[in-house]
Amino acid sequence: MDIITAIKSRRAIKSFDSNHILSDTEIEQLLSLAICSPTAFNIQNWRFVVIQDKALRKKIRAVSWGQAQVTDASLLIILTADLKSWEKQPERYWKNAPQSIRDYIIPAIDHYYREHSQVERDEAMRSCGMAAMTLMLAAQGMGYASCPMDGFDFEAVSELIHLPSDHVIAMFVVIGKETKPAWPRGGQLPLEEIVIYNRFD
Secondary structure (H helix, E strand, O other): OOHHHHHHHOOEOOEEOOOOOOOHHHHHHHHHHHOOOOOHHHOOOEEEEEEOOHHHHHHHHHOOOOOOHHHHOOEEEEEEEEOOHHHOOHHHHHOOOOHHHHHHHHHHHHHHHOOOHHHHHHHHHHHHHHHHHHHHHHHHHOOOEEEEEOOOOHHHHHHHOOOOOOEEEEEEEEEEOEEEOOOOOOOOOOHHHHOOOOOOO
16 A cells, blocks of 8 residues: 555544454564654654553553453554653664764763653654554555554553553554444545644734
C-alpha cells in the first residue's frame, strides 16, 4: 500500500477479531518500523511496552473504561517514554557519527534537557505521538487496523506495568484484524479554517 493510500484509509477501529494472532515476524516488523520515528537529538526516548499476558490485558481493560479493543486486538502496545534517556549514556545515540559531530551534540543534549523537566515531558509526548503514527501507518500498510487510545487510568496502568518512576505513559496503540469498520468520517474542517499563513491576525 502506498503511503498516501495508507494515510487516507487509516481509521480508529474499535472492533477486532480476538482470535487473530500476529506472528512474531509481523510484530518485529512493526516495532522495527516504529523505531524509525524521529526523536529530538536522536535520544530514542520511547519505550514500547508490548502486553502479551492475557490476564494483564484483562486488568488493563478494567481500568480502560472496559474498552474491548484492549483485550480483543491482536496487539496492545503501551507507548511510554524514558524522561531521563538524554542523560543515560547519550554517546550511544551518536556512536556512528564523526567525532566532530559527537563533540558538538553530546554537550548540547545535556544543555537542552538538564533542569528542564517540562522539556523532558513535552519531548516524550512528541516522540511517542510520532512513533504511534508510524505504528498505525505501518499496520495499515501491512493490512491491519489500529486505534490510538488514551481512555484509561494512567496511574492504574502505570502500577500494573510497574512503570519506572522516571518514565511516563503517553498512550496506547492497538493493532489487529478489524471485524467492523469505523463510522463514516465525521467531517474534516476546511483547510482555510485550520491553516494559518505566517501569523494569526
